[in-house]
Amino acid sequence: xxxxxxxxxxxxxxxxxxxxxxxxxxxxxxxxxxxxxxxxxxxxxxxxxxxxxxxxxxxxxxxxxxxxxxxxxxxxxxxxxxxxxxxxxxxxxxxxxxxxxxxxxxxxxxxxxxxxxxxxxxxxxxxxxxxxxxxxxxxxxxxxxxxxxxxxxxxxxxxxxxxxxxxxxxxxxxxxxxxxxxxxxxxxxxxxxxxxxxxxxxxxxxxxxxxxxxxxxxxxxxxxxxxxxxxxxxxxxxxxxxxxxxxxxxxxxxxxxxxxxxxxxxxxxxxxxxxxxxxxxxxxxxxxxxxxxxxxxxxxxx
Numbered sequence: 001x002x003x004x005x006x007x008x009x010x011x012x013x014x015x016x017x018x019x020x021x022x023x024x025x026x027x028x029x030x031x032x033x034x035x036x037x038x039x040x041x042x043x044x045x046x047x048x049x050x051x052x053x054x055x056x057x058x059x060x061x062x063x064x065x066x067x068x069x070x071x072x073x074x075x076x077x078x079x080x081x082x083x084x085x086x087x088x089x090x091x092x093x094x095x096x097x098x099x100x101x102x103x104x105x106x107x108x109x110x111x112x113x114x115x116x117x118x119x120x121x122x123x124x125x126x127x128x129x130x131x132x133x134x135x136x137x138x139x140x141x142x143x144x145x146x147x148x149x150x151x152x153x154x155x156x157x158x159x160x161x162x163x164x165x166x167x168x169x170x171x172x173x174x175x176x177x178x179x180x181x182x183x184x185x186x187x188x189x190x191x192x193x194x195x196x197x198x199x200x201x202x203x204x205x206x207x208x209x210x211x212x213x214x215x216x217x218x219x220x221x222x223x224x225x226x227x228x229x230x231x232x233x234x235x236x237x238x239x240x241x242x243x244x245x246x247x248x249x250x251x252x253x254x255x256x257x258x259x260x261x262x263x264x265x266x267x268x269x270x271x272x273x274x275x276x277x278x279x280x281x282x283x284x285x286x287x288x289x290x291x292x293x294x295x296x297x298x299x300x301x302x
Contacts (some may be wrong), residue, residue: 017257024094027068028077028105029112036291037164038065043294044168044183047247061171065164067116068132072160074109075140078102083148083209085142089202106282124171131167135160147211154195154213162188174201182241186256186293193267194286196224199268200279220279225271228282231266234262235289242297252300256293263289 038061045061046053077084077095084096094100113136121129139160144151165187169180176240199206199213200220206213216223239256242248270278 020099024100025108027092027094028074028100028109029066030073031070032071034066034069037161038062038070039291040187040294041065041164041168041171043291043298045172045296047183047298048172057124057171060119061168063131064116064119064124065167066114068120068136069107069164071111071113072136072139074105076113076144078106078109078165079140079144080209083211084172085194086208087205088201101232109207120167120171125174127176128167128171128176131163131170135167136164137272146207147213148211151212152217154192154199154215157195158191161191164179173252178245179242179247182245182247183239183297186235186238187290189231189234190286190290193228193282194264194290195287196228197270197279197283201276201283202225220274220276222271222274225267225274229264229267229271232260232264232282235263248297249300252293252296255296255300259289259296 042062042065043057045058057111077093080090081093081095081102084090084093089250090096095102095105117129117133117136120132143153143157145159162184166176166180166184169183170176173180196214203214203219214220214224215227236257239260240253242251242256243253263282265286266278266282270282272278
């Protein structure tokens, strides 16, 4: 009887350790954020396919996208572990808290990146593999250290942030055409009010770590809010480009314009009031905007 109890206890301990390690890796790759990036890439692939879908390619794109994006996020946490300790939002991350060593995180993240880029290059096409590699390197090794140097980091980070959309189109077509550039531009412009609204909410945390994310100092002011408003409004004319280049139809154009107006309304509210509550509403509007517009482009196409 004693042995049975011991085995049960041992298994319970092992199960607990496995669960704890799994949770740490979910936090390391930022699974929720990574899933949104993969979503953008897959939706764009489906839009390009226009009903002629290779589901094996979709699976490879999803898995490899998860690996590459997770790799970039993991390397980011290794580089920023000492700064993550200073921020309330990030102090419990596995590397910052010490639950995972920097060596383990670095090796696992590099392996994920290598495998992900390899899968995309071999089973999709070399151009997609190159885009994945550029996205990984620019996010992990250019954007990440630049965050403590200059607010221009947001501009730099917008490139790897939007490349998955281009990658999704290229994964199907095998080439970078005007359609890929147009869809890239939508996500590229969207990122500025999205990131600035987050930085507005977290400015105190970012300051403790020395991150310079808002375009002006002090960050929470009319000039920053005006930048959010201008980029949000820019999404309205950009919404016409997919229709002009035959990517999608008139219905999705109307949806995208309406979503841009909705987004700009909350950006205007932030400009008018400069309140943290308005920055939160703008952030939520940004989260709603992108999937709605991308799905509209998809379903109006097929």
